[in-house]
Amino acid sequence: MRRRFLTALFALIAIGRLSGAAADEVQVAVAANFAGPLQAMAEDFRNTTGHRLVASFGATGQFYAQIRHGAPFEVFLAADAATPARLEEEGEALPGSRFTYAIGTLALWSARPGYVDAGGEVLKGQGFRHLAIANPKTAPYGQAAIQVLERLGLREALAGRLVEGQSITQAHQFVASGNAELGFVALSQIQQDGRLGSGSAWIVPAGLHEPIRQDALILAKGRDNPAAQAFLDYLKGERAGRLIESFGYGR
Known part of the structure; x- marks a missing residue:
């Protein structure tokens, strides 16, 4: 009896060690526009894989500089x-x-x-003082906003009314706080499950700017972390795909 008890006890200890070894965390640098989906999927990822996400949100250009200077991001x-x-x-x-x-x-x-009409004609009027955009030098959504203004022939006319945020999050905050009457934001910041959260919006036709293709990859610091690969595998899966699409993204 004692031998069987000890054998079972050692087996439980071994399982516990294996479980502990399998459960890791992964440091993820996340473009600010994707904050909503990432936060929504973090718990499901943990429940599904046992791994934990530790996320930082910001502008893509700023993350590039940080990664090049040794920031500890793995994905x-x-x-x-x-x-x-x-x-x-x-x-x-x-x-x-x-x-x-x-x-x-x-x-x-x-x-x-x-306030915003279905065709974006509000941009051609004089009823607003400030138009918020993300910094086009570091944020792809800011670059896309400038491309839209150029293709509409409005860049020069509206140059004096542009207010730049360091990231798409700050651009959204300018509008949400009322410091800017309107602004270009990521659809994911204002919509979930196909419904606009508040306010009014014009979904910009994709033909007015270059495609905003968002790529992910494992960074050098994450090459030996199983949680990094597990997260990318999860991100490619159907569960994550449905959630991502619910925020207005394409796949």
Whole structure:
């Protein structure tokens, strides 16, 4: 009896050690526009895999600089395709791990109901003083906003009314706080399950800017972390896909 008890006890200890070894955490740098989906999937990822996400949110360009200077990120979810490709070329990422996890959608949004019309004609009027955008030098959604203004022939006319946020999160905050009457934001910031949370919006036609293809990859610091690969596998799966699409992204 005592031998059987000890054998069972040692088996439980071994299982516990294996479980502990399998449960790791992964440090993820996440483009600010993807904060909502990432936060929504974090618990499901943990429940599904046993691993834990530790996420930081910000502008893609700023993350690039931090990664190049040794930041401890193991996975990068960018707001574009060019930055991850560049990191891969520079030896800062695991070759072959890069893939497109989402196609972003740009929206012109106001916190005021009825303020933004369905065709974005509000941009041609004089009824607003400030138009918020993300910094086009570091944030792909800011670059897309500038492209929209250029294709509408409004860039010069509205140059004096532009208010730049460091990231798409700050651009959204400018509008949400009323400091800007309207602004270009990520659709994912104002919509979930196909419903607008508040205010009024124009979903910008994709043909008015370059595609916002958002790529993910495992960084060099995550190459030996099983949680990093587990997260990318999860991100490619159907469960994550349905959630990502519910925030207005394409796949």
